[in-house]
Amino acid sequence: MTISLKYRIALVVFVLQVAIFSPLLWFTFTAYRDADLQQLQTREDVFMRLVSQLGRKALLTAEPTDFQLFIAPFSKDSHINRIILLNQSGIVVASTAPVDLGGPLPVQKNERNTVWKTSEIANATEQLGAITVHFSRAELDKKVEALVKRGIPIAVAGIILSALVGLGLGSLLTRRLKALEQATRRMGAGDMEVTVAISGNDEVAHLAQVFNEMSGSLRSQFDELQQVQQELSFQAQHDPLTGLPNRLLFDLRCSQAIATARQHKQLLALLFFDLDHFKNINDSYGHQVGDAVLRCVAARLTMALKDHNLIARLGGDEFCVLIEQLEQEQEAAAVAESVLHMLTVPLECEQHEFFLSASIGICLYPRDGDDEVRLLRNADTAMYRAKAAGRGGYRFYSHEQTSSVQERTSLEQRLRKAIERGELRLNYQPQVCLTTGNLVGVEALARWSSPEFGLVAPEKFIPIAEESGQILAMGEWILDDACRQMQKWRRDGSTIPRVAVNLSALQIQRSDIATLVRRTLDSTGLPANCLELEITEGYILQDADRAVAVLQQLRDLGVSIAIDDFGTGFSSLSYLHRLPIDRLKIDKSFVQEIGSTSRAAQVAQAVVSLGKTLGLSIIGEGVEQLHHANALREWGCHEGQGFLYAPALAPDQLHLLAPFKRLP
Structure with missing residues (x-):
């Protein structure tokens, strides 16, 4: 069992006080006892001298009767048991006990409460006799007993007082330590505001001061930690x-x-x-x-x-x-x-x-x-x-949308393998001179024939390719395949002047398009003037300054540049004159409104006028009706492209274009 510090201090103080108080009490007791004994002995010595003088006189006068009468009253004295006068021969001549007379000195028995004292009586020349007194010490013992009886309560009171003083001192010393302990427990429980108010110059006061300093430091660190935790919690959420x-x-x-x-x-x-x-x-x-x-x-x-x-x-x-x-x-x-x-x-x-x-x-x-x-x-x-x-x-x-999203996801997953599986192909739509009807070029258009989904429309899979980033690999394949096909036509003696390839904005932004075009031309052997690159107007609007630099790099290769879907991107005319381009393509949404009261037809006419002013060649997309072609030609548009002439055809079907070499 562990004894607390308070009781250990109390025990130490108690033992020290008892160790000090007990000798002091014993010394006081013995001092009182010795003083009484010395006083009693003095009285006995005085009495011995007195009776010795009287005994000497009796022995000298050989009349011990007077001495007997003198000592007779002492027979009743509680302090004197016997007084015996001996002559020169050792015979008792006087005694407080008549039985002793005429006999020798009685045997002296040692008793606890008595003492025998003998004094020789002599004159100058001879030994006269002796006197023996048997003193009682019972009264002294009674005094000692009384003193002991008075001392025991004092001793008990001293012991109790020592215990109380020990407990009090232990409490006094440990109370401040207890305050430190309680403060430490509170701090351990999370109370960082706790301090200890202990004054003084002793070690406990210094310890309390150190505790308060530590508490302040911990409180500051705790506040910082809480702030960090709050910041981390905020950042996590x-x-x-x-x-x-x-x-x-x-x-x-x-x-x-x-x-x-x-x-x-x-x-x-x-x-x-x-x-x-x-x-x-x-x-x-x-x-x-x-x-x-x-x-x-x-x-x-x-x-x-x-x-x-x-x-x-x-x-x-x-x-x-x-x-x-x-x-x-x-x-x-x-x-x-x-x-x-x-x-x-x-x-x-x-x-x-x-x-x-x-x-x-x-x-x-x-x-x-x-x-x-x-x-x-x-x-x-x-x-x-x-x-x-x-x-x-x-x-x-709506619940129907889930199936649509699932279909889109399936298309995206299938599209990732379409090039490797040979499911993609390029068809080519003719571009015709509106004046002569001659073929002036073809535009390469991607087609996807999926075993799972059948023929997938470009407007369905091209946005998926752009959003998923697959347009990068697809666009590189389209450029390479179109250039190879164009070079094949040239070797076969075809008179097709150029092939137009659409570039995705993502291709231009995420790759070095000029390097890609140069590498493709070098690998296929196609002359740069046989390739036309179509850039959407929306890309130019996003970053016109960068577009000017990129288009200039492409123009420096010798390829021609066309702006596709012109009129749909709210172009800034302040940039248009700076662009190194050769051709504007009027979006089909404007061309197909020609002949109606829609303002879209007026936009188409304005685009033609703008292109003529800037010295650019103009081509109208989506020419499906004869009046579309007639109106565009009257406004000064140079070329047309659409179902009026032909849809997008496979490379080996371009011979079907011969009947269309006439004025539309």
Whole structure:
């Protein structure tokens, strides 16, 4: 069993006090006893001298009767047991005990409470006799006993006092240590505000001072640790770029919101969206500018949707909005429209101006899913439907969309192996001079014949290839195959002047396109003037300065450059005159409106006039009716391309074009 420090100190103090107090008490007791004994002995000596003198007189006068009369009263004295006077012959001549008279000195028995004292009586010449007194010490013993009786309570009281003093001193010494112990326990329990108020100059006070300093230091470190933990917790649950909640916090909050909605039988909506063509910003301006754009978009979302429950960035350019306590689905549509409206305002960032749009998918709880995983997946599906519908809009989820997404996923997976399996091929659509009807070129168009899906339309698989990044490998294959086919036609004596190949914006942004074109021309042996590269107007608008540099590199190779789908990208005319291009292709959406009252026909005529002014060759796409061709020719357009002349044909079917070499 462990004895506490308090009782150990008390025991030590008790032992020390007893060790000091006991000798002191014993010394006092013996001093009192010795003093009484000395006083008694003095009285006995005085009495001995007195009776010796009287005995001497009796012996000298040979009349011991007077001495007998003198000592007779002492027979009743409690301090004197016997007084015996002996003559020179040792015979008792006087005694307080008459039985002793005439006899020798009685035997002296040693007793605890008595003492025999003898004094010789003599004169100058001879020994006269002796006197013996038997003194009683009983009274002295009684005094000693009384002293002992008085001393025992004193000793007991001293022992008790010693114990109390020991306990008190132990408590005094350990009370401050106890305060330190309690403070330490509180600190161990997490109370970092604890301090100990112990004054003094001793070691315990110094220890308390050290404890308080340590407590202050730990409190400061604890505060810093809490701040770090809060920061780490915030960073773990928030997007470091925008400060919005991340996927982890979104899943948690969404799960809680679903539980609350289930309990109260409420609706909630989930909006999932990303920015349209955001990759173009990263590829054209760099990720630093792209990150700045995302921060600006997040700030706008926070301002526009501050009354809604949760806005989160899930990654990349993907955002989510969770709307709780929904009354009707139109409220979700209103939020989506506010997001789209917010993005229509031009965004100025890093000394650039951006025109953004988003595609938004909306799903509702509990109609479209009963957990956060299903809701997010279905909202993502609806978002892709919004993209397929032309981007810049929103779509509610429907169960039919799931099969569409599954089909798209299957197409994407199958497309990855299409080149290796030989499922892709190039067809060529003629480009005809509107004046002479002569063939002036062909445009290479990719076709995919899948064993699983059959003939897949370009407008279906090309966007998938661009979004998945497969357009890079596909575009390189198209360029190489088209150049090889063109060189084969040349060797076979064909009079086709050029082949046009479309370049994806992703090809230009993510690869050294000039090096790729040069390598392809070198490997196929095709002269550069037989190749025309078509660039979409949208790419030029994204980064006109870089577009000028890239197009100039291509022009320096000797190839010709055409701007495809001109009129659909809201081009900046301030850049158009700087572009090293040879041809403008009027988008078919304008050409097919020729002959109607639509303003699109007027746009087509304006594009022709603009091209003529800049000295560029003009080609109209989508020429399907004779009046399309006639109008374009009258406006001054040089070339036409469309079903009026021929669809895209296999390389060995171009001989079918002979009947079309006439004025349309």
